[in-house]
Amino acid sequence: MQESCGEKFLNSRSVFERRGQTPSLQCTGRTARGFAPAKRMMAGCLPHRHGSENKQKVERLVDAILSKGIKLLALDFDLTFIGIHTHGEWHSSVEELTTHVRPCMRDLLQHAQQKGLFVAIVTFHPLRWLIRELIHKLYPKKIAKHIYLQAMSHTQARRGSDDYVGKVNHIQKVVEEIAREEGVTINKREILLLDDDMANVQAAINFGHRSMQVQVQDKEINYSTLDSFERMLRIAG
Ligand SMILES: [Mg+2]
Numbered sequence: 369m370q371e372s373c374g375e376k377f378l379n380s381r382s383v384f385e386r387r388g389q390t391p392s393l394q395c396t397g398r399t400a401r402g403f404a405p406a407k408r409m410m411a412g413c414l415p416h417r418h419g420s421e422n423k424q425k426v427e428r429l430v431d432a433i434l435s436k437g438i439k440l441l442a443l444d445f446d447l448t449f450i451g452i453h454t455h456g457e458w459h460s461s462v463e464e465l466t467t468h469v470r471p472c473m474r475d476l477l478q479h480a481q482q483k484g485l486f487v488a489i490v491t492f493h494p495l496r497w498l499i500r501e502l503i504h505k506l507y508p509k510k511i512a513k514h515i516y517l518q519a520m521s522h523t524q525a526r527r528g529s530d531d532y533v534g535k536v537n538h539i540q541k542v543v544e545e546i547a548r549e550e551g552v553t554i555n556k557r558e559i560l561l562l563d564d565d566m567a568n569v570q571a572a573i574n575f576g577h578r579s580m581q582v583q584v585q586d587k588e589i590n591y592s593t594l595d596s597f598e599r600m601l602r603i604a605g
Contacts, residue, residue: 444563445491488516490538534571
């Protein structure tokens with residue numbers, strides 16, 4: 369029988385506890401369908417359809433994140449913030465790319481920032497300008513300009529041939545930027561990474577961050593996925 373999200377988490381938790389590590393928080397999901405039109409996304413509002421229900425799910429997760437003392441929420445790009453993997457290329461318009469943004473992740477980033485969290489997109493995607501333009505198409509200017517973005521290639525993120533550390537270097541750059549610009553110090557445990565790649569999740573946990581895997585194989589990623597994240601985050605120590 370297939371394990372539920374909670375069972376997966378609890379099983380992984382005991383393994384990590386034995387290792388003296390923070391558990392990985394996992395949830396299932398696959399590429400989202402039925403995206404909100406770009407026009408509505410540009411308005412920067414939570415969608416009207418099932419609006420209040422979805423809004424509550426976003427709010428509950430952000431409340432749980434805040435209750436854990438997290439200051440920085442970092443999201444991966446391919447298959448996490450958007451529902452496809454671009455493999456570092458994009459030959460269509462930025463408008464077209466907006467149609468692949470997951471509404472739940474779009475709203476999560478915005479609400480998290482409005483509640484006082486620092487938010488960032490951390491990615492191996494080399495086209496930084498593309499993601500920056502996408503952010504500006506999705507959000508009002510006052511939100512967009514405060515979304516941190518670290519787009520480093522695998523090569524740039526490596527410090528040595530045997531020192532592959534997932535998104536740790538990306539996150540460190542964001543932390544340095546926040547310290548420089550805002551004068552705020554963020555420690556390892558005050559950072560939550562959402563990423564579909566388990567290697568990146570594991571690297572973040574090993575380094576001392578918190579991390580949840582967005583599993584894209586089994587189910588659609590939507591606002592209910594955020595509910596699963598919220599429950600798992602509240603279970604975590
Ligand atoms: Mg990814």
